Amino acid sequence: MQWDIVIGLEIHAQLATKTKIFSGSSTAFGAEPNTQASAVDLAMPGTLPVPNEQAFRYAVMFGLAVNAEIGRRSVFDRKNYFYPDLPKGYQTTQLDHPIVGPGFVDVDLAGGRSKRVRIHHAHLEEDAGKSLHESLFDERGQGMTGIDLNRAGTPLIEIVTEPDINSAEEAVAFAKKLHSLVSSLGICDGDMSQGSLRFDVNISLKPKGSDTLGTRTETKNLNSFRFMEQAIAHEVERQMDILEDGGRIIQETRLYNGDRDESRSMRSKEEANDYRYFPCPDLLPVVIDDAFIESARVLLPELPDARKARFKEQYSLNDYDASLLSDDARLSAFFEDTAAHCKDAKLAANWVLGEFSARLNADNETVAQAPISGIQLGQLVARIADNTVSSSGAKKVFEALWNGDGGSEGNAADAIIEAQGLKQVSDTGALEAIVDEVLAGMPEQIAQYQEADEKKRKKLMGGFMGPLMKASKGQGNPRLFTEILQRKLNA
Amino acid sequence: MHNKSVAELSRELESGKISSVELTRELLDRIKAEDGQYNSFITVTEDLAMADAKAADEQRAAGNANAWTGVPFAHKDIFCTNGVATTAGSKMLANFVPPYDATVVANFRAAGAVCLGKTNMDEFAMGSSTESSFFGPVTNPWGLNKDEKRVPGGSSGGSAAAIAARLVPAATATDTGGSIRQPAALCGVTGLKSTYGRVSRYGMIAFASSLDQGGTMARTAEDNALMLNVMAGFDPKDSTSADRAVPDYTATLNQPLKGLRVGLPKEYFSDQLNPAMEQQVRNAVKEYEKLGATVKEVSLPHAELAIAAYYVIAPAEASANLSRFDGVRYGYRCDNPQDLNDLYTRTRAEGFGNEVKRRILVGTYALSAGYFDAYYLKAQKVRRLIQQDFINAFKEVDVLMSPVSPSPAFVQGEKTSDPVTMYLEDIFTIAVNLAGVPAMSVPAGFVDGLPVGLQIIGNYFEEARLLNAAHQFQQVTGWHQKFPQ
Numbered sequence: 001m002q003w004d005i006v007i008g009l010e011i012h013a014q015l016a017t018k019t020k021i022f023s024g025s026s027t028a029f030g031a032e033p034n035t036q037a038s039a040v041d042l043a044m045p046g047t048l049p050v051p052n053e054q055a056f057r058y059a060v061m062f063g064l065a066v067n068a069e070i071g072r073r074s075v076f077d078r079k080n081y082f083y084p085d086l087p088k089g090y091q092t093t094q095l096d097h098p099i100v101g102p103g104f105v106d107v108d109l110a111g112g113r114s115k116r117v118r119i120h121h122a123h124l125e126e127d128a129g130k131s132l133h134e135s136l137f138d139e140r141g142q143g144m145t146g147i148d149l150n151r152a153g154t155p156l157i158e159i160v161t162e163p164d165i166n167s168a169e170e171a172v173a174f175a176k177k178l179h180s181l182v183s184s185l186g187i188c189d190g191d192m193s194q195g196s197l198r199f200d201v202n203i204s205l206k207p208k209g210s211d212t213l214g215t216r217t218e219t220k221n222l223n224s225f226r227f228m229e230q231a232i233a234h235e236v237e238r239q240m241d242i243l244e245d246g247g248r249i250i251q252e253t254r255l256y257n258g259d260r261d262e263s264r265s266m267r268s269k270e271e272a273n274d275y276r277y278f279p280c281p282d283l284l285p286v287v288i289d290d291a292f293i294e295s296a297r298v299l300l301p302e303l304p305d306a307r308k309a310r311f312k313e314q315y316s317l318n319d320y321d322a323s324l325l326s327d328d329a330r331l332s333a334f335f336e337d338t339a340a341h342c343k344d345a346k347l348a349a350n351w352v353l354g355e356f357s358a359r360l361n362a363d364n365e366t367v368a369q370a371p372i373s374g375i376q377l378g379q380l381v382a383r384i385a386d387n388t389v390s391s392s393g394a395k396k397v398f399e400a401l402w403n404g405d406g407g408s409e410g411n412a413a414d415a416i417i418e419a420q421g422l423k424q425v426s427d428t429g430a431l432e433a434i435v436d437e438v439l440a441g442m443p444e445q446i447a448q449y450q451e452a453d454e455k456k457r458k459k460l461m462g463g464f465m466g467p468l469m470k471a472s473k474g475q476g477n478p479r480l481f482t483e484i485l486q487r488k489l490n491a
Numbered sequence: 492m493h494n495k496s497v498a499e500l501s502r503e504l505e506s507g508k509i510s511s512v513e514l515t516r517e518l519l520d521r522i523k524a525e526d527g528q529y530n531s532f533i534t535v536t537e538d539l540a541m542a543d544a545k546a547a548d549e550q551r552a553a554g555n556a557n558a559w560t561g562v563p564f565a566h567k568d569i570f571c572t573n574g575v576a577t578t579a580g581s582k583m584l585a586n587f588v589p590p591y592d593a594t595v596v597a598n599f600r601a602a603g604a605v606c607l608g609k610t611n612m613d614e615f616a617m618g619s620s621t622e623s624s625f626f627g628p629v630t631n632p633w634g635l636n637k638d639e640k641r642v643p644g645g646s647s648g649g650s651a652a653a654i655a656a657r658l659v660p661a662a663t664a665t666d667t668g669g670s671i672r673q674p675a676a677l678c679g680v681t682g683l684k685s686t687y688g689r690v691s692r693y694g695m696i697a698f699a700s701s702l703d704q705g706g707t708m709a710r711t712a713e714d715n716a717l718m719l720n721v722m723a724g725f726d727p728k729d730s731t732s733a734d735r736a737v738p739d740y741t742a743t744l745n746q747p748l749k750g751l752r753v754g755l756p757k758e759y760f761s762d763q764l765n766p767a768m769e770q771q772v773r774n775a776v777k778e779y780e781k782l783g784a785t786v787k788e789v790s791l792p793h794a795e796l797a798i799a800a801y802y803v804i805a806p807a808e809a810s811a812n813l814s815r816f817d818g819v820r821y822g823y824r825c826d827n828p829q830d831l832n833d834l835y836t837r838t839r840a841e842g843f844g845n846e847v848k849r850r851i852l853v854g855t856y857a858l859s860a861g862y863f864d865a866y867y868l869k870a871q872k873v874r875r876l877i878q879q880d881f882i883n884a885f886k887e888v889d890v891l892m893s894p895v896s897p898s899p900a901f902v903q904g905e906k907t908s909d910p911v912t913m914y915l916e917d918i919f920t921i922a923v924n925l926a927g928v929p930a931m932s933v934p935a936g937f938v939d940g941l942p943v944g945l946q947i948i949g950n951y952f953e954e955a956r957l958l959n960a961a962h963q964f965q966q967v968t969g970w971h972q973k974f975p976q
Contacts, residue, residue: 049730276810
């Protein structure tokens with residue numbers, strides 16, 4: 001049987017405010033447990049929440065960026081359940097009057113296709129703390145659970161899509177687009193490994209072409225795009241196996257273990273909490289007026305779609321490169337720095353997407369963590385463009401820059417080229433002399449070359465280049481060598 | 492000295508007739524000697540009080556005194572006090588010492604007042620008799636005899652009893668459904684519940700957030716005005732507090748009442764009211780006529796729905812507000828929990844008393860899937876109708892007058908077995924909380940030797956008018972000056 005896959009996403013994005021959504025505590029990541037938890041965060045008796053205006057502004061910025069209606073009267077509700085890392089015994093969230101109403105995001109897919117994913121709504125809420133299950137023991141050596149409330153009260157927007165996604169590929173493309181959107185807006189640091197952006201995936205199957213949605217499962221807390229792709233593939237296969245054996249899907253929440261490519265049931269619908277939502281009486285409805293929306297609109301930076309169009313226009317990049325370079329705001333800025341310091345934007349794009357991105361991946365670092373700047377890379381690319389270094393020489397310079405060998409002052413690329421003697425010789429007179437000298441010692445190869453047909457000649461050229469580069473100590477300009485060679489051999 | 496009002500003590504401190512150290516010593520000794528029979532205090536902070544008194548005397552000597560500098564008073568044990576146990580009358584918080592002051596507490600501290608301790612109360616302010624306190628019931632100083640003891644009302648019964656027994660001249664209190672006005676009436680003292688949002692709730696342990704409001708209790712209206720001057724105002728830590736100017740509530744006390752339009756809600760003079768009580772209330776209204784007020788009957792058509800709506804909304808909010816008492820971070824924790832569920836269930840089963848559990852269960856039920864619309868949403872609709880009743884009434888009159896409670900102080904134990912009878916104690920006070928308007932209880936006579944209170948209800952933020960009306964009444968009557976023997 002043929003099946004349609006139906007996927008909707010729920011995304012929790014931590015907002016990059018300096019302080020929490022309802023208290024003045026810092027939201028910085030990585031502090032000692034419970035050092036960023038105030039009386040309010042600990043839900044001490046009598047303490048009260050005070051809304052953080054910046055969280056509302058960030059949520060409105062998100063709403064504007066996804067073409068959404070902004071909820072003019074934003075109401076908070078209490079979602080009641082007991083858990084040790086939920087200090088008040090309820091989460092303050094939004095149920096019926098979210099700050100961001102219906103909107104949409106257009107996603108580019110492989111093969112030049114595009115897909116519109118509708119946003120159902122996005123609401124503001126507070127994050128919970130964390131339970132720490134490792135390395136904590138009581139005086140008798142019994143394992144204990146620790147509670148760290150540093151994260152409790154960090155502002156989140158939960159973004160809920162319509163079930164418009166029909167494959168793992170689309171889901172990942174949408175997720176990447178959303179990641180680039182919130183990062184570009186500066187409203188979320190986008191660091192998935194620290195939980196700044198977390199994805200829950202709702203999946204169901206229905207017979208191909210059917211109008212009736214099947215029973216869905218929810219897979220929670222996917223913290224990388226790769227795990228998301230794997231988890232969807234895994235869950236689609238699991239559901240398909242059950243349905244094709246005549247079984248029924250149980251509505252449930254599942255946890256996916258990416259390291260083992262397994263999933264297990266966390267709780268079924270029957271076991272689900274009755275959250276007893278009701279409006280939070282400690283918070284008055286927040287009225288979002290035109291002036292506030294304008295105060296958010298003026299903060300909107302250039303968004304990836306607009307940036308991509310500009311990159312194609314301004315730098316004459318092809319669609320694919322423009323897309324890759326415009327998605328991530330930091331990478332975009334890095335590229336623009338690089339392009340501004342050399343005269344060849346296409347070459348700059350090749351280096352940013354090639355050597356630079358590969359090196360980041362290999363070292364598992366983000367653009368922000370990279371040891372070189374876009375300016376430094378631009379200075380290097382400029383030297384490739386003006387033939388000062390060969391591309392193989394440039395790779396050596398890049399390596400040295402990455403290791404910090406160029407120092408921090410002035411033009412580090414030039415300093416390395418100088419120090420390592422990587423400047424290539426482009427003086428045609430000097431190069432011709434070398435060619436003559438080398439060819440003089442290779443009469444047999446010359447004869448072979450001249451007897452060969454056009455196709456074979458190309459291959460044989462390589463046999464001359466090796467000795468030429470050796471004779472020039474690697475500093476001869478390969479392009480010029482080729483030109484001179486061809487001229488002499490074809491003469 | 493212990494018979495004097497805050498205003499009188501303030502003048503005597505200013506004149507140098509007495510020092511705060513002497514005054515504080517005298518009242519602390521009185522508490523030590525007398526409170527055994529009332530149990531109006533949970534905690535007496537003798538050392539801190541003496542240190543504060545000394546500091547206040549020094550402040551006065553330095554010429555920096557205000558009306559409150561060196562004046563002793565007490566806080567209801569629902570207001571968090573930095574470094575001093577704050578229990579809300581519960582086993583759950585018997586060991587809880589807050590590391591912060593409630594805004595109300597900070598305000599009195601800044602004014603230089605001397606807090607003698609924390610007064611007893613119904614557990615988490617849930618009750619009308621101060622019998623549900625983990626620290627034992629409070630006894631009303633009125634109607635004491637060897638056979639029976641009477642309740643002081645509640646939940647602020649400790650504050651009311653301490654003032655009636657002249658252990659303190661004034662005490663803070665809170666009112667969610669009548670918890671200031673009813674004990675004030677039953678103990679013959681003057682109390683004010685301010686407009687919702689007038690006094691910060693920060694650091695005031697929550698019962699029902701949309702109804703809870705801090706207020707004042709003392710023997711005279713003038714002292715209530717002095718207290719409200721310290722307590723009222725916008726607080727950036729409480730986003731439900733009102734951001735509007737605070738008048739000097741003492742400035743308008745002496746305005747004549749000529750032309751004051753008084754309304755008597757006919758629904759509050761029903762057959763549920765003890766006829767002798769009704770007579771006292773009507774006599775008080777006659778005094779107002781003598782003072783120049785005009786009186787007419789008005790209607791609050793939805794009054795009879797108030798108790799039902801209240802006992803959905805208040806428990807619903809309470810069920811969530813009290814979820815934080817889970818044994819994880821502070822307060823009571825059961826011994827040897829076997830697992831997380833055991834920790835929660837035993838901590839809460841052992842830490843909360845019966846009335847609190849009853850209200851958590853009722854509130855949880857009212858918010859549950861399938862019942863939410865029929866209970867919670869319906870109650871909110873009723874609440875809006877009740878608000879509208881008051882808005883309409885205040886188009887016709889300036890203040891409303893009514894009894895505070897249907898009967899005077901009852902005997903301890905009389906109503907503890909029947910929660911609904913206890914809930915009906917607040918039949919005349921609860922609608923005020925649902926509407927959010929301010930109201931006072933003013934001593935207005937006696938029935939069988941027990942005090943009767945007159946309730947004066949005002950429009951939003953018209954506390955000054957209420958205090959003016961109460962003060963003028965107290966210039967021509969002596970009920971507030973009577974002491975229990």
